[in-house]
Amino acid sequence: MNDTVSKFSVNDLDLFYGSFQxxxxxxxxxxxxxxxxxxxxxxxxxxxxxxxLNRMNDLVENVQIGGNIYLDGVDIYxxxxxxxxxxxxxxxxxxxxxxxxxxxxxxxxxxxxxxxKKKNQLDEIVEKSLRxxxxxxxxxxxxxxxxxxxxxxxxxRVCIARTLAVEPEVILMDEPTSALDPISTLKIEDLAVExxxxxxxxxxxxxxxxxxxxxxxxxxxLLGEMIEYGDTHQIFNNPVDKKTEDYITGRFG
Amino acid sequence: MTRQVxxxxxxxxxxxxxxxxxxxxxxxxxxxxxxxNIDVELAKKIIIRDDEIDLLEQNIERDCINIIAKQQPIxxxxxxxxxxxxxxxxxxxxxxxxxxxxxxxxDLNKKPKAKAPENLDKMVTAMKxxxxxxxxxxxxxxxxxxxxxxxxxxxxxxxxxxIRDDLISMMQVNKDVIPQCVDYLMIIKYLxxxxxxxxxxxEWITFIVTxxxxxx
Numbered sequence: 001m002n003d004t005v006s007k008f009s010v011n012d013l014d015l016f017y018g019s020f021q022x023x024x025x026x027x028x029x030x031x032x033x034x035x036x037x038x039x040x041x042x043x044x045x046x047x048x049x050x051x052x053l054n055r056m057n058d059l060v061e062n063v064q065i066g067g068n069i070y071l072d073g074v075d076i077y078x079x080x081x082x083x084x085x086x087x088x089x090x091x092x093x094x095x096x097x098x099x100x101x102x103x104x105x106x107x108x109x110x111x112x113x114x115x116x117k118k119k120n121q122l123d124e125i126v127e128k129s130l131r132x133x134x135x136x137x138x139x140x141x142x143x144x145x146x147x148x149x150x151x152x153x154x155x156x157r158v159c160i161a162r163t164l165a166v167e168p169e170v171i172l173m174d175e176p177t178s179a180l181d182p183i184s185t186l187k188i189e190d191l192a193v194e195x196x197x198x199x200x201x202x203x204x205x206x207x208x209x210x211x212x213x214x215x216x217x218x219x220x221x222l223l224g225e226m227i228e229y230g231d232t233h234q235i236f237n238n239p240v241d242k243k244t245e246d247y248i249t250g251r252f253g
Numbered sequence: 254m255t256r257q258v259x260x261x262x263x264x265x266x267x268x269x270x271x272x273x274x275x276x277x278x279x280x281x282x283x284x285x286x287x288x289x290n291i292d293v294e295l296a297k298k299i300i301i302r303d304d305e306i307d308l309l310e311q312n313i314e315r316d317c318i319n320i321i322a323k324q325q326p327i328x329x330x331x332x333x334x335x336x337x338x339x340x341x342x343x344x345x346x347x348x349x350x351x352x353x354x355x356x357x358x359x360d361l362n363k364k365p366k367a368k369a370p371e372n373l374d375k376m377v378t379a380m381k382x383x384x385x386x387x388x389x390x391x392x393x394x395x396x397x398x399x400x401x402x403x404x405x406x407x408x409x410x411x412x413x414x415x416i417r418d419d420l421i422s423m424m425q426v427n428k429d430v431i432p433q434c435v436d437y438l439m440i441i442k443y444l445x446x447x448x449x450x451x452x453x454x455x456e457w458i459t460f461i462v463t464x465x466x467x468x469x
Binding site for chain 1: 255256259325326327328329330331332463464
């Protein structure tokens with residue numbers, strides 16, 4: 001592990017859905033300006049954990065959370081307004097989910113909610129965000145067209161632009177390429193690597209090669225526990241725990 | 254268990270490396286025998302067998318590339334496959350050296366008989382043990398045995414120096430044996446190189462087991 005600054009510090013995090021314990025005593029430091037990948041089989045808790053980082057689990061009934069999560073040293077479950085938290089910690093989902101409105105309005109949605117009304121200012125944010133999301137050249141002539149009219153890969157980059165428009169510090173990506181073709185997938189991966197200069201990125205992926213290609217750190221989850229967390233090159237060359245080895249090499253049963 | 258095809262391919266690869274190692278072990282034993290008896294017929298067989306080993310190397314190399322392309326191995330699987338690609342080069346070089354020594358055996362036979370240098374048998378015994386232990390340690394991923402092989406290399410190097418000095422003395426005393434002594438000098442160099450290749454292989458076995466690259 002290197003000495004870069006921790007963006008998130010997670011201490012003894014437990015999460016229960018009713019009586020079912022989905023996360024068990026998770027402890028980890030997530031570094032700033034790095035890509036951290038969460039891997040593990042379905043139901044291992046990785047997406048649940050991702051959602052605790054911007055309190056998306058607050059929306060689920062019967063959720064109980066123990067332990068602490070600190071963002072830049074501030075406890076996100078007690079000392080910060082949840083709306084403020086989510087503007088600092090944005091999220092991109094598995095299925096591209098543009099709003100049924102124009103590309104421009106999708107990207108301007110967040111800034112408008114945050115009170116920006118001036119057209120020239122919005123124009124600037126929209127262009128900057130679409131450029132950052134590496135899709136400006138492809139959509140600049142159809143900003144007024146429906147975001148639903150472009151391809152899945154383009155929709156996902158529009159959604160990333162929409163996330164970037166509110167200037168978050170962290171971007172959570174929950175299997176952002178699982179619905180995309182290989183070329184769109186690689187574009188999103190290149191984009192993630194480009195974006196980590198300015199943002200901290202945390203990505204849940206079932207695609208092991210994706211984790212190994214783009215992430216700096218990888219955490220392996222199994223049955224609600226974090227089994228192993230380390231530098232990606234170490235995890236994929238020589239994992240310490242046999243369970244990690246069995247998972248990444250595809251040995252089950 | 255998932256990935257049955259992949260697991261079978263890895264087993265097949267493992268077995269082919271053992272097969273290649275066994276053939277080279279046979280060549281080494283024959284080389285030692287041919288050297289003791291200056292047996293030209295056996296030496297010729299060793300030279301011919303070298304082609305078989307070259308072919309095996311090519312096949313294993315192709316299998317490794319295919320597995321990498323089709324199965325995207327990682328972690329211990331990747332370490333094993335990449336190491337095998339290095340190991341088979343060393344095994345093939347050992348076979349080359351058996352053939353090289355055989356050429357000198359054929360050459361020695363054309364010259365007046367000269368006494369083999371002292372300690373040659375001891376050097377051969379030490380080198381042979383290294384090669385056999387290396388192949389054994391690959392078969393069972395025996396880290397301790399592989400480390401012993403690495404430690405033994407100095408012994409063979411020392412024999413090389415002692416025998417080389419003896420050969421120089423022999424040549425200084427009797428100019429008539431210079432041609433034979435030069436042949437023996439080449440032979441002990443190849444024997445010393447075979448021990449180096451065994452050491453290299455042992456280092457790759459260490460990498461397969463531990464993930465640590467040994468620098469030599």
